[in-house]
Amino acid sequence: MQEKKQVKSIPRKGDDLSEWYTQVCLRAQLVDYTPVRGCIALRPYGFALWELIQAEFDKRFKATGHHNAYFPLLIPESLLIKEAEHVEGFAPEVAWVTQGGGEELTERLAIRPTSEAIIGTMYSRWIQSHRDLPVLINQWCNVVRWEKATRPFLRTLEFLWQEGHTVHASEAEAAEEVQRMLEIYREVAEDVLAMPVIKGRKSENERFAGAVATYAIEALMPDGKALQAGTSHEFGQNFSKAYDIKFTDVDEQVKFGYTTSWGVSWRIIGGLIMTHGDDRGLVLPPAVAPYQVAIVPIMKTGDETVMPAAVQLRNTLASVVRVTLDDREQSPGWKFSEWEMRGVPLRVEIGPRDVAQNVVTVVRRDTLEKSTIPFDDVAARVPALLEEIRASLAARARKELDAHTVVATDRAAFVEALKRQDGFVLAPWCERSECELDIKAETSAVTRVIAGPADPGQVCAYCGKPAKVKAYFARSY
């Protein structure tokens, strides 16, 4: 019965991306739905993937001087409302605790939708002098936002993320920090997850509640929609004034600090599933694959050579990659399908003939190419193959992104391109919020990021007023 369940095919990725996505999430055993509305369970395979992604970010945060810490889950309403724009942005999405220890509370407690309010409050106690700056703290935690429609990883009521919160003595240092972290997000997305992104500033409509400027990385999904995969915010002195984050500067003057925050969530997993997956299921970038290699022994009745060789192979590989030896009782064919569904970058098959010839058969998940490798070369060859897979996934995804990015400078081409719903449209833009809302009403697309200033004399591709910037437009998740 288990065998049947696994073999049942999933929709083709090109036929029904949405159903394909859901099926891959479930069948690869990354997640499961739960009886808690909008909340998923991250199963061991999904959590292992998340742990590896976390580790890639975390080591880069630490290398740039950041420290992890932990702040309370529950935020009293009176703290949350101190920054007016911030609370206005988040209030509709808040889950409220109103009862505790058998009693009605006198003040509602928000489950953190993000932690600027509580962290700002603590920073006002911890920072007195310029010597205390910069404060560079990150928190890995769960947050809750009361979303209506939900999808595994992409949008869930509760999600896991990291939120960095920093305080600086000057606006310039804060601006530098925001770019530094955005660049780390780009680096992990592109170099580790092999998922190309565009990077830039958000429009006024799209920026974080309470921010002076929001920057983001955005990936392009196969249905032509953008996926925001990481954001980095400059707050100016908005939050330091709201939460009283002051310091005595070198010149003995008491000043408000400049704060930033930046976050990446498990949403990025949704991005890599859609970017790399295929009709057989998940395709994982090697750097974050819980198993980089799955060894499938092909046993014939009476043969006693295969298992010892497979065990030796596993032991050899274990020192260079994350490897599993699949010694379950199911058939090799069933195992092939399962490890393909679960996206393991390399499958190594070993049967009696391979043992006799002192070779193994290696199958790449990304191309499904088979090759034969001498047994003694495996430990040297496998890491190189994993690197080839990473490079190949990155190149393929980059090609897709480029192929689905068009430039439009006049209204007809701009509207037509957006209505095709086929990716990014890069266009000169006036930067007016009203113009963006008009574009959205007509095409369902908005700006994703602002790439830079417009060329001299350019006019807005949509409204014809003078263009200030070049912006990427697309529909989005």
Add this chain to the structure above:
Amino acid sequence: MQEKKQVKSIPRKGDDLSEWYTQVCLRAQLVDYTPVRGCIALRPYGFALWELIQAEFDKRFKATGHHNAYFPLLIPESLLIKEAEHVEGFAPEVAWVTQGGGEELTERLAIRPTSEAIIGTMYSRWIQSHRDLPVLINQWCNVVRWEKATRPFLRTLEFLWQEGHTVHASEAEAAEEVQRMLEIYREVAEDVLAMPVIKGRKSENERFAGAVATYAIEALMPDGKALQAGTSHEFGQNFSKAYDIKFTDVDEQVKFGYTTSWGVSWRIIGGLIMTHGDDRGLVLPPAVAPYQVAIVPIMKTGDETVMPAAVQLRNTLASVVRVTLDDREQSPGWKFSEWEMRGVPLRVEIGPRDVAQNVVTVVRRDTLEKSTIPFDDVAARVPALLEEIRASLAARARKELDAHTVVATDRAAFVEALKRQDGFVLAPWCERSECELDIKAETSAVTRVIAGPADPGQVCAYCGKPAKVKAYFARSY
């Protein structure tokens, strides 16, 4: 001003343990109080300590076949109430979400006080066959219990912990798992944290709500009170029946699984603070010290030899230990006090005379002993010194535990020993709940763990009825 704050003395540990403890938690910058009732912020130094403790547990969980996963924070009331004893035990401590997305919810959602209910619900979906067993999953997460009195680490509304949840085909395998994890808890407490514990089964009064049997490790604090530092529970089929966790066995019969859970929280940090700390502040066991070595350069005006030597020392040590070079502008004396307060196991001082003689001065935090080491021997000598510190802390704490554990076999000695409130009293006991409640009423002490069966013919030290077991009694945190 900062200098003044740091130098201000804390109460002596022997004079006022409670105030000493609070001051050490704050002054060592492990935690801070927050405006959220009963909730603390874990500051970077405290979080780094927690991360190192987590890593010690986590690698042992993984080595014994467990995988991490993540389940929802919010648990619908209808799920929580399925196991009657369980909900009765936890209901008074639950924080309830009653509003979300601007609306009153039709069903209250509990913030998890522990996750048996939601994990059991998911397991009933994931387990069909004996081939799916055992399921060995662990979760690192936050939980909320609505406590009245709170203390940093020891008792807080929200705390960080891990909870392992496993399912087995037989009672014997479940029992084995419970002991295996308890032994891992003992090993980390004693061998890594240098904190000796007693280990055993809990009495009926003291066991987890819904468990068939609870086992625990308990450490002894300097005020003679026991601190429960880890628990491991056998649930029999209670939870599998409540949450419908069934499997088809080899014999084709459908059976209920046997479940377990086991947990350790950041409370164990409270234990190690009280166990090892002294009048100068925190004393950290080397294995989990965020910095194992602090280098304090002693600069004289005009000297240009010390800083380069200190940097070289830092670079040399960085490959073998976690080291920080304190190049701040404060005086060496201020830095000595600060690193003592923060419990760094070894301080390395280097001044112009040291540089001239090609030596450094090393000060052990545990004994405050100074020694001089040739510069070139530092990388070899420091790890050995750290191991000496671990062994010495463990031996000292073991001696304390032994010195404060007495055996009592008759009522007068038993009651007198418990009223002295000076540690563990090991005594033959009848194992009756009524007897334990009487003992509590008279002495404030209860059983901490049951060590084993009574000797033949022994009677209960308190009530004189036939003794079934030998139990450790003490007051507790």
